Amino acid sequence: MSGLGGIEATREILKLSPESKVIAISSVASGVIPSQMLRSGAKGFITKSVPIEELLKAIRAVNDGDHYVTPSVATRLAADPFSDDGGGSLFDKLSRRELQRVADRADACLLYTSDAADE
Numbered sequence: 653m654s655g656l657g658g659i660e661a662t663r664e665i666l667k668l669s670p671e672s673k674v675i676a677i678s679s680v681a682s683g684v685i686p687s688q689m690l691r692s693g694a695k696g697f698i699t700k701s702v703p704i705e706e707l708l709k710a711i712r713a714v715n716d717g718d719h720y721v722t723p724s725v726a727t728r729l730a731a732d733p734f735s736d737d738g739g740g741s742l743f744d745k746l747s748r749r750e751l752q753r754v755a756d757r758a759d760a761c762l763l764y765t766s767d768a769a770d771e
Contacts, residue, residue: 657752658685662692673714677707683758684751686725696720 662674675696676689686697695714698707699722706722713720721729 657755659688659692660748662689662694666693675710675714675720681722681725682728683755685755686721687729688751690719690721690729697725698722699725 658676658678662676665672665674673696674694675698676686676694677698677700678685678689679700680686681699689697696710696719698710698720702710702722710720710722
């Protein structure tokens with residue numbers, strides 16, 4: 653699945669193997685990525701910075717049929733400032749291409765901010 657992002661890869665995995673249980677592991681803890689990953693079918697979402705104990709907790713929860721989201725991400729998802737009256741995210745109205753452009757720009761901003769902080 654070379655060249656696919658996590659969201660598209662999750663959709664493809666579940667299309668080919670619907671019984672699979674996907675846990676997304678990402679450096680992105682805010683923005684649209686966590687909610688889009690979960691909407692694409694991931695059963696869990698954790699950040700790369702979590703301790704090994706939390707990774708194991710996520711694996712066990714998802715294996716037992718539950719969902720697992722890193723607490724800091726769960727808090728952000730619960731307080732989503734982009735939700736409309738219908739309860740969905742405004743980002744759901746974007747095409748995949750538009751969403752990718754937003755994510756690319758956010759990554760570029762984070763990279764620029766990170767580089768500027770290192771100076």
